[in-house]
Structure formats: structure tokens, C-alpha cells
Amino acid sequence: MVNNGFRTVETTRGPFDPGGQPDLETGQPLQLGFFGWNVRAGMMASKAVLTDEARLADYWVWERSSKLIKLAEEIGFDYQVPFGRWIGGGGATNFNGAALDFLASAAATAPITEKMGVISTAHITYGFHPLHIAKFGATIDHISNGRWGLNIVSGYQAQERAAFGRLDPLDHDEAYDMAEEFVVLMKHLWHEKERFNFEGDYYQSYGAIVAPGPSRSPRPVLMNAGGSPKGIDFAVRNVDVVFTLAPSLEGYRDKVAQIRDLSTKYNRKVKIATMSWALIEATDELAAERLAWYQDEVDLEAVYGYYQALAGIDTFGAGDSSAKGDDYEGYPGLPREFVETFALGMTSPRLCGSPETVAEKIRALHEVGIESLFINFSDPQKGLHQMQDDVLPILRKMGIRN
Template sequence: MTIARQMRLGVSIRYLGYHAAAWRHPEADPGAASKLSHFIRLAQTAEAAKLDMVFLADGIGLRTRDDPPGALCRSHQTAELEPLTLLSALSAVTSRIGLVATASTTYNEPFHIARKWASLDHLSGGRAGWNIVTSWSEAEAWNFNREQHMDYDLRYERAAEFVEVVKGLWDSWEGDALVHDKASGIFFDQSKLHWLNHKGKHFQVRGPLTIARTPQGRPILVQAGASEQGLEIAAQSADVVYTGALNLDSAKAYYVNLKDRMAKYGRARDDLKIMPGITLFIGQTEEEAQAKYKQLNDLVEPELGLSYLYSQMGDLSAYPLDGPVPEPKDPRVRSMAANNLALARRENLTIRQLYSRIAAGFGGRVLVGTPEMIVDNMVEWMEAGAADGFNLCPPVLPLGLDDFVEMVLPELHRRGLFRTEYEGTTLRENLGVPMPVNRYVAAAEAAE
């Protein structure tokens, strides 16, 4: 099988990996998620493999719950570093890999985000990316003077305005504004510095940003929302979208839906890269891969495993773990409950088998197999028009990333599907997405 275009690949380096029992693996360091040395190793490994980016998802509250009792103390989704601080440190020990971090539009201000990510883009030489989220948990609201989370529609309305303000601030300086003319004493051309003067429903921001235009024009914008509002934000502004699609049909539908929206914003379909998440258990034989999968699943304690079903299926702790999955009991997310029940009935899964399936990749798509099997699947998704690449979510770090580099990457190279050298020095160049035009420069050219 062959595809005409190159695959895009990022790797998520949050926590100790995407398996619920990652920290219990015999070769894992349970304290690694608080150690800079751990993340340097991951970033440098990803860069040596010529991956597009490392990615740090984030939440600003402890979202893991103690449901059923005994689950919380078993979860490694509880202690982590602040991502932008971490990526700033990683920018000094890497030179090509993209550096993408999450920040919430609900619990930040546009000027803060514009300033911090512009700084990272300069410090890294043009490798910064902002993953736009609205936040979703009450736990986050409780840390920011709220008893309840902001209404869903209001969150997205605020997010849409937030993104436009940030983009406007990033256009404050034209690219050649800083003339640094020592002879005349002119540091910058004042005609090329612009005040935003934004006045909207949620924000009033005068500007300008106190940071020069960045090496990428602006940092890469990343988005992961599947809601109607989220899709519109992505179609208008995003350079990369992460998706959680679990099957090919839903991935294709999402891909077409989002790409079809781009024309109304004057964007070409390839200006946006869609990269579904995927957790891989890799072996030189299928039996070896299955053994790695089973080894981790066997380390999931029932309390922790049941917690992955709690919000979707209710409290199942009174039922036999090796018995059939019952009808959902007071599910909080009914659509997910229905999907889980359908999966369990279709494959005749027990409660233990169902929670193991979900805990293996934090609910994301999981593949278990040989390098050839995995690459065949990745190619199938790209040929079907369901993906431009993938966001790797290793089950255990650094072991899962090492397995990918040692086993899957050579197969990708053998088929000519992935680069052997970076195309440029910036994340934007390596992704193959266009440089944004400064709005004030564009307006002046249009007026000529």
C-alpha cells in the first residue's frame, strides 16, 4: 500500500503514558512525571525520530474522582508539571521538534496567552503551538472562584472571541517593524506597530502585544473539539486538530465535515492537518504485542478500572467483574454509556474486559500488533480520507515511544511514508501549513 502524501506524527508526553497502570510497569519510574530529565529524554527521542511535535494536554484541576472509593489513590493522572514552563525548558535542549501545550480559554485572558506563546515561539526559534480548550470539569471551576462550570454555549462563545483576540494581538507588530537603526536612533518603525482596540462581549483588549512578530508569524493553533462550535473554531483558525475517533467510519465523517467547512473562511483543505490519537502496543510478533497489552491490563486494580466506567455506566462495583456488563445505572453521559454497552454486547465482554479496554488508552483508540499490522492500519485511515497523520499516545513512557521508534518507524521509512530529515526549522514549515499574513499588511496591500 502507498499514499501520495507524507504522514504527520506527534507524540503526547503527558503523565507516565496513556495506560491507567503505566506507573506500575516494572520498567517505569513512578516519579518521572515530575522530572525534567524524563521529558528531555522524550523530546530528544522524538526529535531524533523527526516527529513533528511533542504535545502536552493539561487540566487546571484534579479531575480524577474517587468513584468508586479507592480509585483516586491508584491513579497517576494526579501529579504533573505546568506544561508551558516545561516546554520552555525543553526548547533549550531541542532544535527542531514542535512544542505544543494546552491552555484554557475559560480560565485565562487573551493577553496572557498571546504573550506566553509568542515568547515560547521566539525562545524555540518558531516551534510553539497552542492547543485551544474550553475546559469541562467542575474541578477546574472550583479553582477559579466558581461553584459551577460556565455554561457550555457560553464557554464556546467566549472561546471563539478569545481566539480572535489572541490572533489580533499576534499581529501587533509587522514582520519588519524592528529596524534597529543605531545611526538614527530609531529602534522600530512606529507605523508598523498596531493597537488592536478590541471591544467585544467578553473582552476589551487595547494592545499592542509587547513582543515582536514571531518566527512562525504566529504559533501553531491546535484544537480538539468535536462540537459544532469547536468545529467552526477549527475550520476558521486551527492548523492541527486532534481527534478521538474510535473507528474508521466516524473518523471519515469527522474529516469530511471539518474540511468542508474551511472554504467559507478562505482556507485550502490541506491548510489543516487532522491527527487522530492512537495508543500502540507493539511487538515483533502479534503474540508479543498481546503479551505487552495483557501485562499492563493485569496491573489495573478493580477500583481504578471501574472508575473509568463510573461516569458512563454508573457504579458497577456490586456486580461480578467477570460477569456480563449490565444496563447503565444513572449514567452521566448517556451516549457514551450506550456505546459502551453496545461494544460489550457485540464482543461479549465482561465488566473487567470492558474497563481494561478503556483503561488501556484513557478511552482512546488502541491498536495491538506488529509494525506491519500497525502501519497497514495507519495507511488505511489515510487512504480512506480519515487522517493526515496521528498523535501517538504511548501506553508507557518512555517505553512505548522507544518501541515505536525501534519497530514502527523503520517500517514507515521502508514504505516511504515518513520523513528521514526535517523540511525546515519551524513547526509550521515541517507541518506544511502556510505562514499567516499580518492583517495590517494585507489591508495595506488590498488598498493599493
């Protein structure tokens, strides 16, 4: 207890929504996010990207990514969502081995856009104090006139934690308890008009204030990317968008039901988002041909690099990667299933096929309860134009987009 004359706030755990939750409606039945634009080769670990690196791998270079983001907004995408990655998987493609920062880049995307939400990702357990993020966020929210949002990820990779000097193991569930306190303190910082004290188990703050506060009322949008029961519980208790994955439509249906039950229990409104990987061609046959080429050229070393980094984590719903597999192509313990689901699309639903097929796949996801779909394109320049010319008109006819 510090006797500094400031009030100590009582609430240190969620659910906590002073002033309520932000309104997330954009008028679109299915919201769209332009995903993973900031990372080399996005969600495609294939040596095929080396045939045209500027287009298929290094679209993150600002000269290109800034144009892609503007194009995504023009087409009607509701958000830009970066992928939060500090260290790549290596291999011949240097997969994900370059990334524009996923927190600061929202500030750069704000003045080049007018309507779309600009999202940052922060790994909260790597050492930020909530005051850092509350201040950065309030600033980007000002610059963007209330369009900033934060994707909170707990931070799970041992090699990334090590890069931040953290060699101690982090208990999975405790990371979410920390995250909850982190979020509650941020919400206080965005809400309180006077300096205050906060005394939690993981975070303390004495006499802090964030002025100016965020532009958006009551506060910026918060999202969590995760999938475990503890992660989902955390998300429904504390954030506004639950960004998750499932291995099948059935799996999504179950997850949506679980999230809806929890949101009734906690009396909170959340939107359900997922990510996807798109490969769109004029016909299904052409898309299948290109997919086969990407598959033939899979960068196994990069996939293996990722696999080892994910050891012990059921990160993307592909199963615990410490469960040893079958020495795929001479890589010790590498499960075939991991290669097949991870290399192209990082285990997310594949939007692969003709515009009609892709639109049907999107409709199927929407029908099982997905309200926001974040898309990483195998070829973003081409993919955004295909969305504009071919896929969005079908989605409009389906009543999924206005």
C-alpha cells in the same frame, strides 16, 4: 467605549487570519507527535504500571521526560504535545495524579530541541485573559525560534473548573463562543504593531500590545482538541489543526469529510490530527499477552474517578458518561463500555501489536485522512526505540514518512 486615543479593532469573531495562516508542512506525509509525556501513567489506567513506576508511570519526571523528548526529536517526531490535566483520577495508581504543567513546559522543551514543534495546552475558560496567553506564547515562540504552538481546550470538567473557583455551570456551546473571541483577540495581539482596543462580549482590552510579537510569521500554530459539532465548527473557523477522535475508521472517514466540507465553507486550511495509544512488541502474540495483563490489572477506581469527573460530557467520543451504565464490578452506574474503551488509551485508536501490525494501523488512519498522529506510548522509552528501529522503516517503505 473607552476614549483613550487608541483604535478599536472591528473584528471580534472568526474566521480571522490577518496575514494568513502559518504554513504547517514539515515535509512529512504523516506528521508525528510525542503525546502525553508530561502526565503520570499517560493514557494507561492499569496497576501494571506499579511494577516499574519510573518507566511506566513517572516518565514525566524532567530528568526522564527531557531525554525522551530529545529522543523523539532525533527519531524525527514533528511535535511534542502535552496532555492538559489538572486533577487525576485517583485509584491505587494515582492515575494522572501528577503532571508537569502543559503551558510552561513548552518553554523548557524549546532549548533542548532544535526542530520539533513545542506545543502548549491552555484551558481558556478557567480564567486566562488572551493577553496572558498571547504574551506567554510570543515569548516561547522567541525562545524556540518560531516552533511554539497552542492547543486550545475549552475546559470541561466540573472538578477542574471548581478548582479555579468556578462553580457555575458552563454552557458547552457558549464556551466555544468565548474561545472564538479569545482566539480572535490573540490574533490581533500577535498582528497589531500599535496599541489598540478590543471590545467583545466576553473579553475587552484597552491599549494592549504584545511586543515583541511572535517569531513565526504570520503567527504561531493553533490547534483545538474537541469533537462535538460545535467544537469542530469552532476549530475549522479559528485554528490550524483539528485534534479530534472517532470510535472507528468509518467514524474518522465521516469526521474528515465533515471537516473538509467546513474548511471549504470557511475558506481555511486545516490539518486533521488524532491521538493514539501504542503497545508495541516483537510479535502480535506478545503484544496481546501484555495487553491482557494491563487489562487484568485495570485500576477501576481511577477509571471510576475519571468517569465521575466527566459526567455529562461526551469527552472522548465514548458517549455521554452521565448515561448510566451497568454497575460494572460494583461501581455504581459505571458502563462496561467506558471501562473497556477508556482504561487503556482513553478511547483513542490502539496501536497494539508487532511493528508490522502497528505500521498497518497507522497506515489505515492515514488513509482515512489523518495527517498528524499523536502517540502516547505505554512504555515511552521502549516505544520510541521500537519506532526508530522497527516501525518507522516500514512507514518509510509505505511512503507515509520520509
